[in-house]
Amino acid sequence: MRRNIPSSASLLAFEAAARHGNFARAAEELSLTEGAISRQIARLESLLKCKLFDRTGSRVKLNPVGARYARHVGETLERLDRDTQYITGMPEGNRSLELAALPTFASRWLIPRLSSFRKQHPDITLNIAARIDPFILTGSGFDAAVHFDHPAWAGMRMDFLFKENLVPVCHPELLTDTNLSSQLNELPRIHRRQNPEAWYSYACESGIVLDNPAQGVRYDLHEMAIAAALAGDGVALVPWMYVEKDLSSGALAAPWPKSVVLSKSFCLVKPVETGINDAALQAFEQWLRAEITDSGQ
Incomplete structure (x- = not known):
């Protein structure tokens, strides 16, 4: 018609x-x-x-x-x-991928590693957009999404990538007490707005007494919580994978145990039907899995 x-x-x-x-x-x-x-x-x-x-x-x-x-x-x-x-602006013969990803994962983990992808696949342009919430992939303009497992992705192909585990981190200068459990209770707590029960769950799992787990400032993104911790504003409960470099350099300290309970499964979400970018998407997925393995996730 x-x-x-x-x-x-x-x-x-x-x-x-x-x-x-x-x-x-x-x-x-x-x-x-x-x-x-x-x-x-x-x-x-x-x-x-x-x-x-x-x-x-x-x-x-x-x-x-x-x-x-x-x-x-x-x-x-x-x-x-x-x-x-x-x-x-695309060079002739160039292929492109449109990827949706969680903002902090994109800025703190994925983008710093993309030079390796570009060297292996100079003919593929990878465009990344931030998406906090799951969405309908079909008709969105995206070829795939790197996101956490969620029922909203029903009807899509979800391939497991890694587990995201949280850990309390703070500026090293805040650690003035040898009693780390007591110090964690006294430090200002930094929350992620979408996970308001995280500190309560961490206290239950670790056995560390927190007088008021809900007390403290709230931010939308892990990126914001990490920035606040780097600024010395308190202790943030954030994914280990996002702060590995900060911990290695001494910019942040994590003397408390990682959480096992507080974790999310990350997946590569793809359409059920094949598309014109399948070869490029397959190349990206192979590279991504190799990077995840190399980083020990």
């Missing part, structure tokens, strides 16, 4: 007029006459069989239908512009 899609000229004219709230300014931006803008919008309204602007004399204002359509058209044109610029 033939798609009922407006012309790009009509959409550009409408988007500019909606954004400016004025046909004259839209015409100036697009180097057209005001009459040309008006005709393009009239064609669009004819195609849609509804009015998009309320007209009072020479003045125009988006009506509710037009405002909603303008939002969707603006998002579509912006996405099309980004995709066009991206394709224009």
